[in-house]
Each structure stands twice: as structure tokens, then as C-alpha cells.
Amino acid sequence: SQQGEEDPQALSIQEGENATMNCSYKTSINNLQWYRQNSGRGLVHLILIRSNEREKHSGRLRVTLDTSKKSSSLLITASRAADTASYFCATDGQGAQKLVFGQGTRLTINP
Amino acid sequence: NAGVTQTPKFQVLKTGQSMTLQCAQDMNHEYMSWYRQDPGMGLRLIHYSVGAGITDQGEVPNGYNVSRSTTEDFPLRLLSAAPSQTSVYFCASSYSIGGARDEKLFFGSGTQLSVL
Numbered sequence: 322s323q324q325g326e327e328d329p330q331a332l333s334i335q336e337g338e339n340a341t342m343n344c345s346y347k348t349s350i351n352n353l354q355w356y357r358q359n360s361g362r363g364l365v366h367l368i369l370i371r372s373n374e375r376e377k378h379s380g381r382l383r384v385t386l387d388t389s390k391k392s393s394s395l396l397i398t399a400s401r402a403a404d405t406a407s408y409f410c411a412t413d414g415q416g417a418q419k420l421v422f423g424q425g426t427r428l429t430i431n432p
Numbered sequence: 433n434a435g436v437t438q439t440p441k442f443q444v445l446k447t448g449q450s451m452t453l454q455c456a457q458d459m460n461h462e463y464m465s466w467y468r469q470d471p472g473m474g475l476r477l478i479h480y481s482v483g484a485g486i487t488d489q490g491e492v493p494n495g496y497n498v499s500r501s502t503t504e505d506f507p508l509r510l511l512s513a514a515p516s517q518t519s520v521y522f523c524a525s526s527y528s529i530g531g532a533r534d535e536k537l538f539f540g541s542g543t544q545l546s547v548l
Contacts, residue, residue, distance in 0.1 A: 354536060363436075363522055363539035364475075409474065413535075418463070418482060419490060420537065422475040 326423050327410060333429040340397040342426040344410030353386060354411045355395050364409065405430045434458050438523050438540035445513040445547045453508040453543050455523030463526040464506040468519040481506055513547045520544050
């Protein structure tokens with residue numbers, strides 16, 4: 322069963338624009354994480370936000386968490402071609418040892 | 433520091449064959465796990481381990497075995513390969529899970545498996 326559902330499934334924008342991806346989940350969590358996957362590669366951790374946090378920043382990344390709506394968003398500002406990748410949210414709602422990943426958002430940055 | 437190393441990168445099997453996917457990490461991580469990634473399905477947890485000698489099932493464990501005899505290694509065994517096991521397999525590790533430390537996962541580069 323999928324705990325996290327990303328929206329949209331695919332997103333195509335121009336270089337320099339901002340990209341926003343959303344993640345919804347079903348059960349209570351302790352933390353939510355975002356990962357990036359370049360084509361043909363493993364996932365790379367981007368950012369972790371805990372349930373008692375509402376917003377977190379890391380470079381050009383901004384993550385928000387709304388536990389009342391069971392949703393999170395990932396904002397990438399001033400996008401670059403190198404940001405082209407799939408982005409996944411992961412939640413620990415089924416236990417800390419069982420991170421559950423969503424289906425991902427495929428982001429394409431057009432030059 | 434190699435991180436998480438998976439071998440092989442590609443493998444083709446015939447239905448009914450068995451094989452072992454290797455995973456090793458050199459970061460002294462206690463937690464290790466195996467995921468499979470299928471198109472449109474995201475990643476699904478197969479098995480995980482919280483330390484040497486301790487393993488447990490994830491969401492899709494059927495057809496797979498694991499063991500954890502050392503902290504560094506966490507092999508995944510396919511007992512009798514089936515076409516439904518065609519997928520990309522990822523091994524991941526973490527410092528700790530469920531504690532106060534950063535729980536982010538470090539992933540290997542994956543094994544693409546085709547079962548004919």
C-alpha cells in the first residue's frame with residue numbers, strides 16, 4: 322500500500338522557473354523525507370522534516386509540512402537543467418523501519 | 433568511502449533460476465533494506481534489517497530471502513525467479529532508524545533484473 326502519493330505525476334517547466342511538487346499521506350507520521358532520483362541511478366536524500374516542523378529550507382529547496390492535512394510540498398526555486406529527475410516523498414507512518422515511498426513526480430527542466 | 437555497493441548492475445535469469453543480489457556498505461550502518469522499483473509503483477520494501485542477525489519482512493517479501501551475518505553485507509536471494517520479479521532492485525542503509533539521529537537512507541545504484 323502506498324503511504325505517500327505525489328502530485329503531479331509529471332511536471333515540465335522552463336529553466337529558471339520554480340517547481341512545486343506535493344505529497345499526501347494517509348496515517349500519522351514522525352517524519353517525512355524527500356529524495357531525488359536521476360535516470361538510471363539510486364535515490365539521493367534531499368531533506369527530512371519532522372512532524373513538529375512546518376517548514377524547512379536547504380539551499381534552493383523549501384519543504385512544508387501540514388500534518389492536519391497530511392500533506393507536504395517540495396519547492397525548488399530557480400530551477401536548473403540539472404534538477405531534471407524524479408522526486409519521491411517517503412514517510413514512516415508504518416514504522417520507522419518501513420519507510421514507504423510514493424510513486425514520484427517526474428520533473429523536466431527545459432533549457 | 434564507497435557508500436552502498438550493489439552487484440551485479442544487470443542480470444538476466446530464466447524462470448525458476450535462483451540468484452543472489454549482493455549489497456555491501458562501508459559506513460558501519462546498522463539499518464539496511466531492500467526495495468524494488470517498478471514503473472508507476474514507486475519503491476516497495478522487500479526486507480529490512482536493524483542489525484547483524486536481525487531481519488524482518490517488508491511489504492512484498494514473497495519469493496525473496498535475506499540474511500545479515502555481518503554489519504556490512506545484506507544479500508537478497510531469489511529462490512525461484514519468476515517474470516513478476518523483473519524489476520530494479522535497490523539496497524539502502526542508514527545510521528539508525530527510529531532514534532534521534534538523522535534517519536536518511538543511502539542508496540546503492542541498483543540492479544536491473546530481467547526474468548524471462
